Amino acid sequence: MIKLYRLVLLICLWLCIQTHPALACRYNVRETGFVDLGIEPYYLFGYVSKDTPPEITSTFRQVSYAGLMDSSVRVEIIDTNQQKDHPAMKYLDSLPIRTFPSAVLVSPDGQSLLVPVTKPGRPFKETLWSALDDILSSPKREEIVQQVSKTYGVVLLIEGVDAEENKKAKVAASGAIERVSMQMEMMPKPIAHPPVLIVIDSESLAREKILLWSLGLDAEKVNKTYAAVLYGRARWMGPLFEGEEISENNLLSVLFVIGADCECGFDYRWLQGTMLPVRWDEKAQARVAESLGFDPENPMIKMEMSRIIGRGYSSYPGVPFGYQEFVVESVNEPVQILPVQDQNTASPASAAVAPVSEEAVLAESEPVLQKPLFLIAGLAVLIIAVGLFIVFRAARRNL
Numbered sequence: 586m587i588k589l590y591r592l593v594l595l596i597c598l599w600l601c602i603q604t605h606p607a608l609a610c611r612y613n614v615r616e617t618g619f620v621d622l623g624i625e626p627y628y629l630f631g632y633v634s635k636d637t638p639p640e641i642t643s644t645f646r647q648v649s650y651a652g653l654m655d656s657s658v659r660v661e662i663i664d665t666n667q668q669k670d671h672p673a674m675k676y677l678d679s680l681p682i683r684t685f686p687s688a689v690l691v692s693p694d695g696q697s698l699l700v701p702v703t704k705p706g707r708p709f710k711e712t713l714w715s716a717l718d719d720i721l722s723s724p725k726r727e728e729i730v731q732q733v734s735k736t737y738g739v740v741l742l743i744e745g746v747d748a749e750e751n752k753k754a755k756v757a758a759s760g761a762i763e764r765v766s767m768q769m770e771m772m773p774k775p776i777a778h779p780p781v782l783i784v785i786d787s788e789s790l791a792r793e794k795i796l797l798w799s800l801g802l803d804a805e806k807v808n809k810t811y812a813a814v815l816y817g818r819a820r821w822m823g824p825l826f827e828g829e830e831i832s833e834n835n836l837l838s839v840l841f842v843i844g845a846d847c848e849c850g851f852d853y854r855w856l857q858g859t860m861l862p863v864r865w866d867e868k869a870q871a872r873v874a875e876s877l878g879f880d881p882e883n884p885m886i887k888m889e890m891s892r893i894i895g896r897g898y899s900s901y902p903g904v905p906f907g908y909q910e911f912v913v914e915s916v917n918e919p920v921q922i923l924p925v926q927d928q929n930t931a932s933p934a935s936a937a938v939a940p941v942s943e944e945a946v947l948a949e950s951e952p953v954l955q956k957p958l959f960l961i962a963g964l965a966v967l968i969i970a971v972g973l974f975i976v977f978r979a980a981r982r983n984l
Contacts, residue, residue, distance in 0.1 A: 613774040613843075613844060614846075615737065615774075615816055615844065619881040620818075620882075620887055626657050626860075627657055628659050628673070628691045629653065629658055629659070629660045629688055629690050631661070631662040631663065631687075632677065632688065633645065633662060633664055633665065633686050634664070634665045635666045641686060642686070644709060645709075653717060655864055657861070658690070676691070676697050680697065682699065684703075687699070687702065690795075693859050694801065696798070696801065698798050700720065721864040723796055725741075725792075726796050726819070728783055729741070729863070730864075732783065733815055733818070734872045734876060735777070735778055736776075736780060736781050737778060737816070738843050739781055740762060740783070740836060741783050741813045741814075741815055742758055742782060742812050743802070743812070744784060744787060744810060745808050746787070746809075747810065750810045751810050758831070760833040761780075761833045762779060764837060766780075773845065774846075785797075790807055796862075799821075811831075812825075812836065813825050814836065814840060816858075819863045820860050821858050822842065823858075
């Protein structure tokens with residue numbers, strides 16, 4: 586009989602443990618942004634011809650692979666005489682390429698950029714290394730990598746020619762950052778530092794040519810004010826806001842998503858965003874691992890993130906492995922979205938995010954806030970189980 590009582594007690598204890606389930610995803614959106622699952626990288630296509638010396642071709646291949654190893658850019662060397670049917674041959678017709686070796690950088694969004702890899706009077710290896718460094722590095726991109734690895738995220742503001750418009754955009758960005766900072770403690774997962782504002786002024790445009798190009802802008806033609814939200818592994822989330830679209834509410838619509846639970850129902854095709862062309866070396870990875878408390882390059886972490894993102898893909902009927910594109914309806918109120926036809930070739934970063942309020946994000950924390958209630962319930966079950974055990978023991982002794 587005593588064994589039966591002990592069995593009942595063990596079952597009650599097991600039920601007590603089960604009343605404290607992991608109701609929330611163990612990651613937030615920011616944390617998933619540090620995991621590189623190889624989603625739509627950039628490509629550097631190098632072109633050589635039959636007249637290109639073999640040592641130049643060999644140098645092109647070896648230096649490019651080495652120089653782009655720790656980045657979101659993949660490289661492929663194409664022989665224009667032997668690979669005439671290669672899909673990347675179309676860029677030879679659209680860009681002023683007359684000599685070889687030559688190179689073209691292609692973004693996940695589809696735009697292409699001619700990258701000079703040779704200069705008269707200078708060794709090819711030297712000019713190639715310089716070109717690769719320009720592709721991956723610039724003052725503002727280095728600052729972005731530093732900030733996203735330890736903070737909530739970055740609001741990138743690109744100044745235009747209108748000083749008043751620039752001022753309004755800065756006020757809106759600062760206001761959005763302040764509101765996020767006030768709510769961070771109540772979000773599903775703790776984030777140590779609030780978002781930061783990084784500004785590209787008119788004097789920095791030329792040095793940030795690649796960065797601006799990756800956002801769909803021409804450094805020589807920037808005359809309006811633009812804003813973008815970056816997070817995780819230098820990922821661009823949401824739309825590129827322009828002019829009057831740069832409002833506190835519109836920026837918050839994107840920023841609050843970063844702090845949300847990773848299983849909050851968003852389409853991960855655009856949630857993962859387009860990574861900027863940056864160098865993400867071991868130092869950056871170490872900073873992130875220390876900040877997060879886990880290594881996002883761990884194969885088990887990647888597997889779990891892949892599973893989560895896989896569920897995100899299937900969350901939208903009709904686009905199981907794609908995404909939905911949205912357009913901004915109003916710029917004076919919080920971002921409103923209208924679904925557009927599926928675009929399998931468009932950029933996830935070009936999609937505006939669904940409206941997300943402070944209440945919506947804080948609602949994600951409800952499962953976490955409910956944990957004390959489940960703990961109390963578990964203790965109650967334990968007390969009842971112990972009480973029943975004592976009663977049964979007393980009854981048995983009386984018998």
